[in-house]
Amino acid sequence: MNDQEVRRGAGIYSKPVLGFYDLLVVKFSNSLAWRCASQLMLDQYNRCIGLRHLDVGPGTGWYLAKANLPKSAEITLMDLNENTLEHAASRLAHSNVSTRGVTGNVLEPIPEALGQFESIAANYVFHCVPGSWEDKGAAFEYLGERLADDGVLFGSTILGRGVNHNLIGRGFMALYNRMGIFHNREDDAAGLEAELRRSFRQVSVDVVGTVAVFSAREPLRKGGAGGLG
Incomplete structure (x- = not known):
């Protein structure tokens, strides 16, 4: 995978772009373009988020700021863009949680030093990741390595195939793929589920509008270990 292509997509999120992201995406695009209400994804945060949580590609931090976070939660934010990390952290500055930012690429192994997490979110991340589902699937293995045996990976992604776009x-x-913000023309729900099942025993994928909302549990470790027990 071309690392420059990955970084170019992440680099689009400048401070001015982050300033109007919530209005464009959370308030407008989710409901009118993708037909998957932001509340649905927020509900998933509230169901799944644990005490030690890793948020990959946190955007502006809107979901974390609105979620019912556990008291004294430890939130790790991971992104390639320092602007994103700073913006998301600022949304949580006055909450009862501790935060730290980590610069990282979801297509590369996540440092063991970060420990393991009870929950990992990758919300609206994978439609921005270059390559096929087979290429993107490497991220599920890396995320699974950092997920506790009884933890949950959850998120959502906008699909390009197998759905009816308005x-x-x-x-x-068309615009976002041409600009290199999206890389999802060939992304379908079946491909997502297949790649998740390579790294997790328990997988759920539901399509709402043009968005695949997913969760995965019981990570399969290298060498065959993993899962509950």
Whole structure:
């Protein structure tokens, strides 16, 4: 995978872009373009988030800021873009949780020094990751290595195939893929589920509008270990 391509996509999120991201994506695009309400993804945060949580590609931190976080939660934010890490951390500055930012690429192994997490979120990450589902699937193995045996990986991603995009969605899809923000023309729900099952025993994928909302449990470790027990 071309590392420069990955970094170019992440680099789009400048401070000005982050300033209007919530209005464009959370308030407008989710409901009108992708037909998957932001509340649905927020509900998933509230169901799944644990005391030690890793948030990959946290964006502006909107979901974390709105979620019912456990008291004294430890939140690790991971992204390639320092602007994103700073912006998301600022949203949590006055909460009762501790935060730390880590610069990292989801397509590379995540440092063992970070420990393991009760929950990992990758919300609206994978439609921005270059390559096929087979290429993107490497990330599930790396995330599984950092997930506790009884933890949960959860998130969502906008699909390009197997869903019916409306006029607004088709326009955004064409523009964002042309700009290198999205890389999801060939992404479908079946491919996502297949790659998740390579790294987890228990997988759920539901399509809402043009968005795949997923969760995965019982990570398969290298050498065949993993899962509950």
